[in-house]
Amino acid sequence: MITLVPLDSIEPAIVESLLDRAFGPERFQRTAYTIRGDGTPIAALSFAAIEDGALVGSIQCWPIALIQDEGETPLVMLGPVAVEPTHQRDGIGRRLMTQALDAATAHGLDGALMLIGDPEYYGRFFGFTADRTAHWNAPGPVERHRLLARGDAVPDTTGILGARVPDTIPVTASA
Numbered sequence: 503m504i505t506l507v508p509l510d511s512i513e514p515a516i517v518e519s520l521l522d523r524a525f526g527p528e529r530f531q532r533t534a535y536t537i538r539g540d541g542t543p544i545a546a547l548s549f550a551a552i553e554d555g556a557l558v559g560s561i562q563c564w565p566i567a568l569i570q571d572e573g574e575t576p577l578v579m580l581g582p583v584a585v586e587p588t589h590q591r592d593g594i595g596r597r598l599m600t601q602a603l604d605a606a607t608a609h610g611l612d613g614a615l616m617l618i619g620d621p622e623y624y625g626r627f628f629g630f631t632a633d634r635t636a637h638w639n640a641p642g643p644v645e646r647h648r649l650l651a652r653g654d655a656v657p658d659t660t661g662i663l664g665a666r667v668p669d670t671i672p673v674t675a676s677a
């Protein structure tokens with residue numbers, strides 16, 4: 503049986519090891535890592551999937567922003583979502599995403615969500631689209647059709663994605 507628990511209850515090295523297996527060791531080169539910077543994930547929106555005491559999946563969410571000339575619009579970046587390769591396509595990814603999205607709603611943080619991922623997955627199951635991200639820039643290469651967002655407050659404006667300045671982060675601990 504799969505149980506979802508807060509990610510910060512898991513030893514970080516075990517999570518990092520799963521991410522290596524799901525994405526490969528080059529994952530740190532990904533633009534999503536540059537966007538989020540050196541911050542910490544939003545604890546209340548980040549979860550682990552456990553089976554028989556072992557970590558089989560994880561999701562992290564990050565406080566980022568679309569930075570414009572006149573200020574910044576806060577966004578929550580979902581991901582990485584990682585499922586142990588031997589457990590993929592068993593519904594664990596969908597459960598982790600649903601848990602993070604429900605937590606975002608519960609904390610009032612679901613107004614402007616974004617991620618970089620396959621629209622065939624995140625659009626099909628969770629309603630993320632590239633409809634309002636066409637004018638966004640990123641601090642690294644990104645395929646436009648994989649720059650996805652969801653929520654009523656998603657800004658359809660020009661700006662560059664980056665880490666949020668610390669004093670504007672609303673939720674940093676489990677609630």
Ligand SMILES: CC(C)(COP(=O)(O)OP(=O)(O)OC[C@H]1O[C@@H](n2cnc3c(N)ncnc32)[C@H](O)[C@@H]1OP(=O)(O)O)[C@@H](O)C(=O)NCCC(=O)NCCS
Pocket residue numbers: 524525581582583584585586589590591592593594595596597618619620622623
């Ligand atoms: C992508 C990932 C998170 C999906 O989680 P999962 O638990 O394996 O998948 P789920 O069981 O939730 O969903 C399975 C369904 O999604 C589809 N699916 C899975 N990955 C997909 C992808 N990348 N693109 C399109 N469809 C995908 C499957 O075909 C399946 O569809 P079906 O029900 O019609 O057969 C997981 O496979 C994974 O960790 N992959 C490696 C890392 C990665 O690419 N992460 C996503 C980028 S942030």
